Amino acid sequence: MTVTINYFAWLRERTGISTEDVELPEQVSTVAGLIDWLATRGEEFEVFDQHRELIQVAVDQQHQPDHGADLENAREIALFPPMTGG
Amino acid sequence: MTVTINYFAWLRERTGISTEDVELPEQVSTVAGLIDWLATRGEEFEVFDQHRELIQVAVDQQHQPDHGADLENAREIALFPPMTGG
Amino acid sequence: MTVIPEIRIQAEDFNLDSEVSKLTKNSNDIGAVVTFSGLCRDEKGALAALELEHYPGMAEAEIRKIAKEAIDRFNLTGMIAIHRYGKILPGENIVLVIAASPHRHAAFDGANFLMDFLKTNAPFWKKEHLKNGKEGKWVDARDSDMKAASRWEDIL
Amino acid sequence: MTVIPEIRIQAEDFNLDSEVSKLTKNSNDIGAVVTFSGLCRDEKGALAALELEHYPGMAEAEIRKIAKEAIDRFNLTGMIAIHRYGKILPGENIVLVIAASPHRHAAFDGANFLMDFLKTNAPFWKKEHLKNGKEGKWVDARDSDMKAASRWEDIL
Numbered sequence: 001m002t003v004t005i006n007y008f009a010w011l012r013e014r015t016g017i018s019t020e021d022v023e024l025p026e027q028v029s030t031v032a033g034l035i036d037w038l039a040t041r042g043e044e045f046e047v048f049d050q051h052r053e054l055i056q057v058a059v060d061q062q063h064q065p066d067h068g069a070d071l072e073n074a075r076e077i078a079l080f081p082p083m084t085g086g
Numbered sequence: 087m088t089v090t091i092n093y094f095a096w097l098r099e100r101t102g103i104s105t106e107d108v109e110l111p112e113q114v115s116t117v118a119g120l121i122d123w124l125a126t127r128g129e130e131f132e133v134f135d136q137h138r139e140l141i142q143v144a145v146d147q148q149h150q151p152d153h154g155a156d157l158e159n160a161r162e163i164a165l166f167p168p169m170t171g172g
Numbered sequence: 173m174t175v176i177p178e179i180r181i182q183a184e185d186f187n188l189d190s191e192v193s194k195l196t197k198n199s200n201d202i203g204a205v206v207t208f209s210g211l212c213r214d215e216k217g218a219l220a221a222l223e224l225e226h227y228p229g230m231a232e233a234e235i236r237k238i239a240k241e242a243i244d245r246f247n248l249t250g251m252i253a254i255h256r257y258g259k260i261l262p263g264e265n266i267v268l269v270i271a272a273s274p275h276r277h278a279a280f281d282g283a284n285f286l287m288d289f290l291k292t293n294a295p296f297w298k299k300e301h302l303k304n305g306k307e308g309k310w311v312d313a314r315d316s317d318m319k320a321a322s323r324w325e326d327i328l
Numbered sequence: 329m330t331v332i333p334e335i336r337i338q339a340e341d342f343n344l345d346s347e348v349s350k351l352t353k354n355s356n357d358i359g360a361v362v363t364f365s366g367l368c369r370d371e372k373g374a375l376a377a378l379e380l381e382h383y384p385g386m387a388e389a390e391i392r393k394i395a396k397e398a399i400d401r402f403n404l405t406g407m408i409a410i411h412r413y414g415k416i417l418p419g420e421n422i423v424l425v426i427a428a429s430p431h432r433h434a435a436f437d438g439a440n441f442l443m444d445f446l447k448t449n450a451p452f453w454k455k456e457h458l459k460n461g462k463e464g465k466w467v468d469a470r471d472s473d474m475k476a477a478s479r480w481e482d483i484l
Contacts, residue, residue, distance in 0.1 A: 009381055009453035010466050061386040063449065078383055078451070082469030085382070085411060085452030086276075086366050086423050086443055095225055095297035096310050147230040149293065164227055164295070168313030171226070171255060171296025172210050172267050172287060172432075188344040188363070196367060200418045203369040206362065206439070207344070211352060213359040213430060262356045274369060276443055277476065283362070284436050320433070 001026075001074075008080035011055070014047040024071070031057045032067040034077065048079075056080050087160075094166035097141070100133040110157070117143045118153040120163065134165075142166050177239035177251040181231050183258045186268050195250035195272045202249055204279040208269040208287055214262035219308075220301045224257045224266065227295035231255065238289040242271065245285065246278040253286060255296065285324055291317040333395035333407040335388050339414045342424050351406035351428045358405055360435040364425040364443055370418035375464075376457045380413045380422065383451035387411065394445040398427065401441065402434040409442060411452065441480055447473040 006019045028037050034057075039049040048055065057064045058078040059071060071077070087110045093101050114123050120143075125135035134141065143150045144164040145157060157163070178194070188207060196202050212222050239251045250272035260266055267290070271282030292313075300308030334350070344363060352358050368378050395407045406428035416422055423446070427438030448469075456464030 006383065008383060008451065009455070012381075058383070058386060058451070061383075061389060063390070063451075078386070080383070080451060081453065081466065083448060083451055084454045084467045084469050085380075085387075085450040086447040092227065094227060094295070095299070098225075144227070144230060144295070147227075147233060149234070149295075164230070166227070166295065167297065167310065169292060169295055170298045170311045170313050171224075171231075171294040172291040188348060192344060192365065196419065200370040200373070202419075203367055205365040205367065207365075208432065208436070209348065209361040209363075210432065211358055211361065214356040215430070217356070263352065263358075274371070276364065276366065277440075280364070280436060280440050284433075287432055 001071075003071075003074050004076045006076065006078040008078065010081055011047065011079050015044050029071055030067070031059075031064055031069045031071065034071060035067065038079075051081075054081055056082060087157075089157075089160050090162045092162065092164040094164065096167055097133065097165050101130050115157055116153070117145075117150055117155045117157065120157060121153065124165075137167075140167055142168060175243045175249060175251065177236060177243060177253065179232050179236045179239060179252075180254045181226060181228070181235075182254065182256060185256070185265055186254045188268070191252050191254070191268065191270055195252065195270060199249070199272075201274055202272045203274045204276040205270065205272045206276075206279040206283040208267075208283045209265055210267040210287070212260045212262050212264050212266055218302055218304070219262050220303045221259045221261050222266070222311075223259050223299045223301060225297045225299070226255070226257045230295050234294045235286075235290055238286055238293060241289075242282045242285045246271070246273065246282040248273050248278060248282045251282065251286070253290070255290070255294065257296070259301070288317070288320045288324065292321045331399045331405060331407065333392060333399060333409065335392045335395060335408075336410045337382060337384070337387050337391075338410065338412060341412070341421055342410050344424070347408050347410070347424065347426055351408065351426060355405070355428075357430055358428045359430045360432040361426065361428045362432075362435040362439040364423075364439045365421055366423040366443070368416045368418050368420050368422055374459055375418050376459045377415045377417050378422070378467075379415050379455045379457060381453045381455070382411070382413045386451050390450045391442075391446055394442055394449060397445075398438045398441045402427070402429065402438040404429050404434060404438045407438065407442070409446070411446070411450065413452070415457070444473070444476045444480065448477045 001024045059074045092105045145160045252270040254268045269283045271279045273279040298311040302308045408426040410424045425439045427435045429435040454467040458464045
């Protein structure tokens with residue numbers, strides 16, 4: 001499955017990536033699985049393991065409060081720290 | 087005791103008076119006594135008896151929620167219906 | 173630092189931006205500004221105007237008293253209240269309250285508190301003028317406004 | 329009548345009067361307008377600017393969702409929300425929320441509700457730029473903001 005992943009705030013800074021298209025391994029089917037896999041992608045992705053509990057996810061621009069959320073048919077995934085608008 | 091009495095809203099309309107200087111009879115020493123006395127001053131003052139419970143009073147520009155309030159040393163008394171600002 | 177509220181009783185309309193910027197310019201400690209504008213409503217289309225009568229002197233003093241209480245209770249960094257008098261047409265402004273604070277809930281509470289007590293304690297009275305030329309009535313005070321003011325006694 | 333909120337995500341500043349008058353002109357059923365302006369604070373004098381990053385598309389959609397909920401809950405007759413992005417200097421505006429209603433408490437509650445959920449649900453992030461040229465930190469989310477949003481579950 002090919003998805004677009006967007007990174008925001010310090011996740012963007014740490015990974016050095018704003019947006020990328022990636023081919024997800026077949027075993028990645030949930031948000032938690034995605035975070036596990038991202039954390040294996042090298043030093044700049046260790047932040048996903050270190051700050052796992054802070055990481056927020058939106059799938060196709062819908063916020064998913066639960067890391068158990070399904071990624072089936074996802075086209076655009078966004079990863080970001082807790083929001084601080086307003 | 088000579089005092090200035092101001093009337094507002096429908097008390098001003100009914101009495102036909104905005105402001106007047108009056109000599110209060112000696113026995114008038116409280117707000118309730120003042121309302122009793124005003125009600126005796128003729129037809130246009132009957133409103134003070136008819137709507138006694140609605141009438142609000144300020145003595146020297148201090149609102150007196152209680153009709154038992156003292157008029158001693160009062161210089162300016164205002165009589166008005168419940169306030170409807172804002 | 174003592175915060176002095178600005179209270180004005182005037183016939184003229186007001187401008188939101190220029191009033192707000194009086195509080196915010198030259199200040200870096202204001203994170204939140206809440207404004208409340210009260211307007212003349214006419215849902216039935218029968219109203220020509222509201223006429224606002226007030227007790228000069230006492231009107232300003234009462235609003236100032238409430239504003240000072242709001243500043244103390246909610247630690248406001250600024251407060252402005254403007255109340256108009258005279259004839260006010262449907263859709264026009266009647267009253268403006270502005271509360272400024274470092275934090276948003278204090279600014280909301282400060283403006284809300286001032287409006288609740290202004291309704292019950294500021295010596296203003298409204299008379300309706302009708303479009304059909306008939307004499308309108310004096311607006312009645314509302315029990316809900318008395319209740320709104322009393323709710324603050326339970327807080328803080 | 330369906331009330332459609334106006335939501336804008338923009339770099340430019342806004343003008344309070346012109347935004348409020350969008351809601352109030354041509355309307356005689358609005359008795360109350362509450363505005364909330366959120367400003368960039370710098371109490372310690374160390375901040376050069378805040379930089380606001382956002383998630384285009386989702387930011388507008390999330391705020392629109394909250395605004396629609398506010399309109400339904402509080403029977404608002406109008407709502408506008410503007411959130412800025414990019415570099416914002418101390419003392420400048422960050423966000424504006426406007427709620428209009430026939431009655432004052434609904435307007436207060438509507439603006440307050442939208443701000444509480446905007447803080448926790450709208451995808452914006454703030455980074456500090458310091459005057460001394462050093463790299464500032466990303467502003468942390470606050471527990472108090474989570475609590476503020478959760479209080480609305482007990483109401484209505």
